[in-house]
Amino acid sequence: MEAVGLLVHSAGQLCVVPAHDGEPQRGASLGELAIVEDGALAVRDGRIVDVGPSAELRGRYSPMQEVDAGGRCVIPGFVDPHTHIPWYGDRANEFEQRLAGATYMEIMAAGGGIMSTVRQTRQAEPAELVADNLPRLARMLRNGTTSAEAKTGYGLDTAAELKQLDAIRSLDAQQPVELIATFMPAHAVPSEYDGKANEYVDRVVEEMLPAGADWMRQRDVTLFCDVFCEDGAFDLAQSRRILERAAALGYRLKIHADEFAALGGTALAVELGAVSADHLVQTPEADIAALGRGRTVAVALPGTPFGLTRWDAPQAYTPARRILAAGGALALATDCNPGTSWCESMQMVIALACRMLGLTQAQALAAATVNAAFAIGRGHEVGSLEVGKQADLLVLDTDDYRQVGYQFGGNLVKTVVKKGRVVIQ
Ligand SMILES: [Zn+2]
Numbered sequence: 278m279e280a281v282g283l284l285v286h287s288a289g290q291l292c293v294v295p296a297h298d299g300e301p302q303r304g305a306s307l308g309e310l311a312i313v314e315d316g317a318l319a320v321r322d323g324r325i326v327d328v329g330p331s332a333e334l335r336g337r338y339s340p341m342q343e344v345d346a347g348g349r350c351v352i353p354g355f356v357d358p359h360t361h362i363p364w365y366g367d368r369a370n371e372f373e374q375r376l377a378g379a380t381y382m383e384i385m386a387a388g389g390g391i392m393s394t395v396r397q398t399r400q401a402e403p404a405e406l407v408a409d410n411l412p413r414l415a416r417m418l419r420n421g422t423t424s425a426e427a428k429t430g431y432g433l434d435t436a437a438e439l440k441q442l443d444a445i446r447s448l449d450a451q452q453p454v455e456l457i458a459t460f461m462p463a464h465a466v467p468s469e470y471d472g473k474a475n476e477y478v479d480r481v482v483e484e485m486l487p488a489g490a491d492w493m494r495q496r497d498v499t500l501f502c503d504v505f506c507e508d509g510a511f512d513l514a515q516s517r518r519i520l521e522r523a524a525a526l527g528y529r530l531k532i533h534a535d536e537f538a539a540l541g542g543t544a545l546a547v548e549l550g551a552v553s554a555d556h557l558v559q560t561p562e563a564d565i566a567a568l569g570r571g572r573t574v575a576v577a578l579p580g581t582p583f584g585l586t587r588w589d590a591p592q593a594y595t596p597a598r599r600i601l602a603a604g605g606a607l608a609l610a611t612d613c614n615p616g617t618s619w620c621e622s623m624q625m626v627i628a629l630a631c632r633m634l635g636l637t638q639a640q641a642l643a644a645a646t647v648n649a650a651f652a653i654g655r656g657h658e659v660g661s662l663e664v665g666k667q668a669d670l671l672v673l674d675t676d677d678y679r680q681v682g683y684q685f686g687g688n689l690v691k692t693v694v695k696k697g698r699v700v701i702q
Contacts, residue, residue, distance in 0.1 A: 283320040283668065283697050284340035286331040288351035289676040291316025293328060293662045294647045301574060301606035301651040308639035310678065316351065320668040323696035328662060344692060344699065346672050352642065352681075354423025354669035354693065355623035356649035356660050359555050359576050359610035362427045362456075363410040363444045366397030368615050381585055381617065382509055382537070391431070391465040394615055398431035398441070406444045407451070413613075413621060414454045419701055420622040421690040423669040424455040424660075426610070426653045428503060430464030435488050438462050442492055442500075453695040457653045459501035459531060460489040463511050463519050478515045482522040490526040501552065501653070502528035506542035513541045520549055529654060535560040536581070547571035553652040555610070557595050558582065565596065569603030574652040576608045577644075579629035580618035597634035608648040609641060628685035638682040668697040 293311040296302070302309055317334035319327040327334055371384050371393065384390050398406065417425065427445045432438035442458060449456040462485040463478070470477040486502065493500045502523035506516040510533075520530050530551035534542025536558055543564040546554035554568070555576040568575050575595070582592035600607050609626050612618040620626065627641040636644065650660025659667050672692035673681065681689055693701035 278339040279337060281319045281321045281326065281338045281340050283342050283344065283694070284317060284334060284338050285344040285346060285351060285670065285672070285694070286317035286335055287348060288313070288316040288346040289348040290314065290350045290678055291318065291328070291662065292350065292352045292642065292678055294353050294643050295661050295663055296647055296656055299657070301608070301648045301656065302643050303606045304569070304601050304604035307601055307607060307648070308637055308643055310639050310642065318351070318662060318668070318670070320697040323668055323698070325662060325664050325666050325668050328664060342699070344672065344694070348676050349691065350673040350675055350678050351662070352671050352673060352678060353646040353661050354659070354671055354695065355421045355645050356653065356655070357417065357422045357425040357611050357613070357623055358553065358608055358649045358652035359578060359612050360425050360427055361430065361612070361614035362413060362425070363406055363441060363448060364394050364398055364431050364615055365401035365406055365409050366394060366615065368393055371616065376587060385509060388468060390616055392468050394431050395433050395465070395467065399437045403440055403443060406440065407447050410444070410448055411452060414448060414452050417621045418452070418454050418693060419690065420624060420688055421671045421693060422454055422623055423693065423695050424457065424650070424653070424655060426459055426501070427456045428459040428461045428464070430461035430503070433462060433465065433467040435485050438485060439488060439492060442489065446496070453700045455695070457501070457655065458498070459503045460528065461503040462486070462489070463504040465505065465510055474511070474515065478511070478518060481519055486519070486522055486526055486528070490528070493527070500528050501531050503531040503533065505533040506540055506545070507533065507536055508538045508540070513545060516542060517545055520545070520551070524549060531555065535564070539564070543568065547573045552654050553608070556581070557600070558593050560596065565599055565603045565605065568600055568605035574606045574608050574648060575600050576610050576652050577630065577634060578610055578612035578618065579633050580620040580626055581612045583629055583633070584618040584620070594633045597630070597636060606648055606651065607644050608652040609644040610649065610652070622688070624681055624689060625685060627682045631682040638679045641682050642678060668694055670694045
């Protein structure tokens with residue numbers, strides 16, 4: 278008998294959700310789960326060393342710790358590849374204004390929206406910012422998220438943006454959800470630069486991006502750089518200038534594109550080799566075709582149009598089926614933020630994706646795990662239950678994975694394992 282740290286066994290369905298030849302599950306291949314019935318999984322030093330039938334693995338390994346799934350479903354931990362954690366405060370008042378008829382862009386033009394959270398986040402002490410976000414990450418973990426992207430973008434000056442980066446690093450160290458950091462000083466044009474967007478872009482490329490690059494070199498990590506390419510935020514030329522400078526400084530690239538207006542951000546992302554392009558609601562056909570040819574992962578955020586919906590203002594959603602028909606790689610994320618989508622649950626996002634994007638439960642599950650991992654450059658480490666990957670997994674309180682997406686508003690997660698350690702039981 279071989280010694281291992283952990284043996285998870287007796288899973289009625291063990292959903293491996295494999296990468297496709299080391300790449301995301303693209304186009305028609307999305308939804309491959311590779312289910313092992315009565316499955317088991319052995320873990321050594323936090324990594325998966327074997328996957329197979331329970332009878333075989335129980336005869337082969339002598340574990341320090343066992344998790345008996347009792348016929349329940351085992352799936353990879355969810356990866357949330359787009360959040361705006363950390364932020365400080367809330368905007369419940371703006372939600373009330375929207376319910377009374379104001380639009381998101383009208384509230385933003387009146388100094389609310391992102392700037393409201395910027396003011397609250399700038400004023401927060403570093404320790405307050407960390408303390409305010411820890412319970413949020415604890416709720417995400419209980420709902421099955423084991424890795425998440427986390428962005429700056431509520432500082433919008435050099436010191437406050439670096440304060441957010443420090444908060445992300447501190448949050449990552451203090452709890453089990455693994456955080457992948459993104460630097461986003463071009464999230465909005467701050468009010469002190471009203472009517473002077475190009476001057477703010479000068480400051481981003483000349484001062485803020487180099488400061489973030491110093492931060493990452495000192496800590497030997499690679500950051501993503503993201504930009505909000507949108508009417509009222511940064512136009513296509515400004516977005517290109519920021520992303521090209523970021524690439525030259527060693528950042529990997531992301532973009533917020535086509536949420537309200539099609540400015541060409543998706544095609545720019547593919548051209549620059551961005552790891553992901555996110556939102557993609559108004560994306561034109563030519564840009565969808567570009568996603569099919571390129572390597573950029575399309576990240577759909579169905580919580581955001583749902584969060585913006587009023588009874589009299591239905592919203593458009595990402596044309597996920599057209600992206601898949603073009604051969605694109607599709608992932609799902611919460612966009613967790615205090616303005617448009619305060620959603621901490623990837624299970625809720627899967628439920629929305631099944632109804633509003635037209636995905637099957639299997640497609641949505643793969644988009645929320647293996648493809649989501651590729652959307653943050655972690656597809657080789659997490660997102661699937663393949664040998665060699667980190668042992669990040671969930672035991673669900675059901676014997677049928679199709680309950681995820683079918684049920685909504687609750688929580689089907691019973692046990693969470695992160696890097697081979699049981700962190701929620
Ligand atoms: Zn966002």
